[in-house]
Amino acid sequence: MSALAGAPRASRAIGISGLTKRFGRQLAVDGLDLDVPRGSVYGFLGPNGSGKTTTIRMLLGLTEPTAGEVELLGERMPRASAAVLPRVGALVEGPAFYPYLTGRANLSRLDAADPRSVASTRRQRVADALERVGLTHAADKKAHAYSLGMKQRLGLAGALLRERELLVLDEPSNGLDPQGTREVRSLVRRLADDGATVFVSSHLLSEVEQLCSHVAVMRAGRLVASGSLEELRATGGHEAVVSTPDAGAAASVLVSLGLEPSVTGDVVVAPLQEAMAPEAIVAALVAADVRVRGFQITSPSLEDRFVALTGEGFDVAG
Amino acid sequence: MSQAEAAAGAREASVSSGTGGIARRRVFALLGSELGTLFRRRRTIAMLVALAAVPVLIAIVVRVTGAGSSGRGPAFLGAITDNGLFVAFTALVVCIPLFLPLTLGVVAGDTIAGEAGLGTLRYLLVAPTGRLRLLIVKYVGVLAFALAATVVIVLAGIGIGALLFPIGPVTLLSGDTVDAAGFFVRTALLACYVALSLTSLGAIGLFISTLTTVPVGAMAATVVLAGVSQILDQLPQLDWVHPWLFTHYWLGFGDLLRDPVVWDSYGQNALLQLGYVTVFGALAYARFATKDILS
Numbered sequence: 001m002s003a004l005a006g007a008p009r010a011s012r013a014i015g016i017s018g019l020t021k022r023f024g025r026q027l028a029v030d031g032l033d034l035d036v037p038r039g040s041v042y043g044f045l046g047p048n049g050s051g052k053t054t055t056i057r058m059l060l061g062l063t064e065p066t067a068g069e070v071e072l073l074g075e076r077m078p079r080a081s082a083a084v085l086p087r088v089g090a091l092v093e094g095p096a097f098y099p100y101l102t103g104r105a106n107l108s109r110l111d112a113a114d115p116r117s118v119a120s121t122r123r124q125r126v127a128d129a130l131e132r133v134g135l136t137h138a139a140d141k142k143a144h145a146y147s148l149g150m151k152q153r154l155g156l157a158g159a160l161l162r163e164r165e166l167l168v169l170d171e172p173s174n175g176l177d178p179q180g181t182r183e184v185r186s187l188v189r190r191l192a193d194d195g196a197t198v199f200v201s202s203h204l205l206s207e208v209e210q211l212c213s214h215v216a217v218m219r220a221g222r223l224v225a226s227g228s229l230e231e232l233r234a235t236g237g238h239e240a241v242v243s244t245p246d247a248g249a250a251a252s253v254l255v256s257l258g259l260e261p262s263v264t265g266d267v268v269v270a271p272l273q274e275a276m277a278p279e280a281i282v283a284a285l286v287a288a289d290v291r292v293r294g295f296q297i298t299s300p301s302l303e304d305r306f307v308a309l310t311g312e313g314f315d316v317a318g
Numbered sequence: 319m320s321q322a323e324a325a326a327g328a329r330e331a332s333v334s335s336g337t338g339g340i341a342r343r344r345v346f347a348l349l350g351s352e353l354g355t356l357f358r359r360r361r362t363i364a365m366l367v368a369l370a371a372v373p374v375l376i377a378i379v380v381r382v383t384g385a386g387s388s389g390r391g392p393a394f395l396g397a398i399t400d401n402g403l404f405v406a407f408t409a410l411v412v413c414i415p416l417f418l419p420l421t422l423g424v425v426a427g428d429t430i431a432g433e434a435g436l437g438t439l440r441y442l443l444v445a446p447t448g449r450l451r452l453l454i455v456k457y458v459g460v461l462a463f464a465l466a467a468t469v470v471i472v473l474a475g476i477g478i479g480a481l482l483f484p485i486g487p488v489t490l491l492s493g494d495t496v497d498a499a500g501f502f503v504r505t506a507l508l509a510c511y512v513a514l515s516l517t518s519l520g521a522i523g524l525f526i527s528t529l530t531t532v533p534v535g536a537m538a539a540t541v542v543l544a545g546v547s548q549i550l551d552q553l554p555q556l557d558w559v560h561p562w563l564f565t566h567y568w569l570g571f572g573d574l575l576r577d578p579v580v581w582d583s584y585g586q587n588a589l590l591q592l593g594y595v596t597v598f599g600a601l602a603y604a605r606f607a608t609k610d611i612l613s
Contacts, residue, residue: 060444062611085446092444096437100359112351113445119347158441 012071013038013166013197014059019068021054028054030221032068036199036214041192043208044201046218047310052201053093055218056170059199060090073165086116089164091172095155099144103135103154106143110158117162129157134183148175156184160191167191167198173207185211205306219310233302240281242268243294250290257284272297348447352459356425362463365421366470372417373409373475377402381482393572402483403501406475407575410512413471414568418464419544422516425463426523427537429456430606434531434613449607453524457599460520465513472509494577504574511571515587518564518594519544525602531613561586564594 014036021029029051036042046052057063059070061078070077072084097106107126111117117125130139133153138146146154152175159167172188173181188211192198202208208215209229216226225232240259243266244250250268254261257280261270272278278297285292356362380398392411397404430453433439442452479485487495488504496504523540530536547565550556560566567587573580 057440057611060440061446062440062443064608064610081446082448085444088444090441090444092440094437096441098355098436098438101355105355109351109355110441110445112347113442113447115347115447115451117347 011038012036013040013073014042014199015069015071016055016059017069019055019058019070020066021051021058021063022066027221029058029065032218032221032223034216034223034226036197038197039192039195040214041188041198041200041212043212043215044199044218045205045208045215045306046201046203048203050218050310051221052203052218053170056090056092056168056201059168060085060088060092062092082115086114086162087165088168089159089161089166090168090170091155091159092168092170094171094174095151095158097143097146097151097154100142102140102142103146103150103157104130104139106154107158107161111161114162125161129160132160132187133157149177149180152176152184153180156187164191164196167196169198170201171203172200173202173204181207205303209302217306217309224309225305229302232305233299238272239298240270240272240278241294241296241298242270242281242285242290242292244268244285244290244292246290249288250285250292253284253288253290254281257281266293348451349455349458352455353462356459356463357466362425365424366467369413369417369421369467370470370474372413373405373471374478376408376412377405377475377478377482380405397489398479398483400484401488402479402481402485403476403488405479405483406472406505407508409471409475410468410508410571411569414512414515415548418467418471418512418516419519420541421467422460422464422519423523423540423544424537426460426520427527427535427540428533429460429524430527430602431530431533431536432527434611435533437613439613440611443611450603453528453599453602453606457520457524460524461513461517464516464520465509468509468512468516472505476505490575490577491572492576496577504579507574507579508571511574511584511587512568514591515565515568518591518598521595521598521602522564525598525605528602528606528609562590564590566590 012035014034016032016034019029019032019034020027032051032055044052044055054063058065059072059077061081064078072080073087075084077084097103098109101109104126107129108122111122111125112119127136127139130136133156135150135153135157138150143151143154152172156169156172159169167188169188173184176184185207188198188200198211200208200211212229214226214228215232217224217232240254242250242254245266247263247266247268251261251263254268254270257276258273259270259276259281261268278295282292282295285295376395377398380395384399392408394404394407394411398408430439433442443449447455487497488501489495490504519540522543523536526539526543527533527536544565547563548568551560551563551566567583567590570583570587573583
């Protein structure tokens with residue numbers, strides 16, 4: 001498919017092109033193109049309701065796309081589900097269990113649902129998965145007695161029942177306390193170190209920032225940015241921050257340089273244009289007898305970029 | 319997942335060396351898990367206990383009141399005091415219109431909608447369980463419950479009947495008498511007939527279950543349909559439609575209690591049930607194969 005020419009097949013864990021999902025009159029996902037390189041830890045960022053989970057459902061063949069194509073580990077979905085999905089571990093829209101079964105029995109059933117999993121080693125696989133998420137002590141409790149955090153861990157254990165080439169984790173730290181969040185983070189890192197590709201969705205920038213090598217940002221069903229973390233940081237404009245008692249004079253100098261400063265007390269802030277050298281600004285300020293006490297070029301934080309891209313800081317539906 | 323799993327595991331271990339191992343394993347692992355989950359679930363056990371309580375209740379009432387053959391009440395009731403084995407038949411007759419469809423409706427309505435309601439459906443499909451495979455496994459679970467429910471009523475009936483009343487050779491509707499072996503053969507045939515009669519309702523419930531994520535709704539709709547079908551079957555104005563109603567032959571097992579056995583109603587019932595299973599099975603697959611799983 002010519003539309004999927006972004007990266008060579010073998011080096012791409014997920015390839016999405018022109019992916020669209022329409023529910024009635026609402027476009028949940030609108031022409032999404034995305035390449036997830038193998039071995040990356042890819043953050044899929046966006047406010048709640050921006051189409052992340054719908055995209056993940058289409059990735060995994062749970063939902064039929066209205067248009068567009070999905071490739072998972074080099075194979076077309078949902079056609080290749082039976083061959084591809086055993087190599088993919090997934091956590092979709094929160095964990096889900098049979099409340100009347102124990103944690104161990106829940107995992108055992110999930111394992112039995114995979115036609116390729118060998119029954120004779122099932123017990124061991126389940127025990128190993130429980131061990132990895134630190135749930136061995138609660139393995140024989142009924143799932144309805146689990147706390148939200150324990151359910152989240154059990155969900156992760158389900159995704160780790162077998163060696164996975166790709167993990168698709170939808171909001172993996174949801175409901176976890178700070179300690180649990182740290183554990184999930186180190187778990188994901190270990191998985192990535194072992195060579196798995198991890199695709200993590202989140203509405204929390206801090207989570208993605210600490211975990212991921214790459215990031216894609218969704219807003220209202222559309223992709224608004226994607227690339228490595230450095231690339232995303234760099235695409236944001238820099239700002240010049242001037243501390244001076246002569247704020248008014250400084251502002252007019254900046255205006256004469258073609259900038260658009262804003263004044264707050266003793267501080268003047270102006271977005272920089274790309275071609276402008278910072279030293280030229282300082283020289284102009286000094287030449288105009290502005291008493292410069294401090295001069296700084298700041299890159300915006302990722303959070304500022306996130307807010308700018310998604311148009312909101314809070315996790316409300318977009 | 320102890321015994322059922324272990325059993326499924328043992329079966330798998332014995333076939334996995336052959337070339338057909340993979341294909342067979344696909345069926346058995348999930349089926350074992352499904353049956354284990356279904357029959358270890360407290361709700362299922364409670365329903366089976368409730369069904370077993372019906373013959374017990376009947377037997378105790380008859381024993382305590384000493385009411386003999388007044389000629390009123392459900393079929394076979396009058397014969398109980400003479401032969402305890404008739405408790406089983408009486409209980410089946412009592413359970414067929416309401417209790418059996420009710421309990422089966424709960425199991426059948428829960429198949430897909432229950433998994434969807436819990437959210438486990440998406441994890442089963444991502445595991446990955448093929449959608450057709452999941453439907454088949456779920457339907458086999460429904461059939462297993464239908465058979466278990468019938469057998470439970472019959473066994474409880476025989477047990478309590480033998481305990482509270484004299485038992486002996488059974489006099490059939492045709493007036494002939496059969497010994498214990500003959501009785502058990504007929505009882506087994508009868509249990510199979512009743513379970514067979516429920517296969518259509520199971521398929522209808524399975525289809526309804528693919529339409530919703532609210533299991534209670536699917537259960538209620540299934541049970542209501544069983545009721546509607548039985549009501550239509552009682553309206554003489556609609557007698558042209560009666561042979562097509564899936565409940566039409568539900569109580570038609572009298573022919574099995576004649577000597578020689580008359581197989582007509584068995585055959586007609588089997589054909590009708592097969593028709594319903596085919597149609598509603600196909601509908602369920604058509605709906606489920608392309609369904610967006612959003613729960």
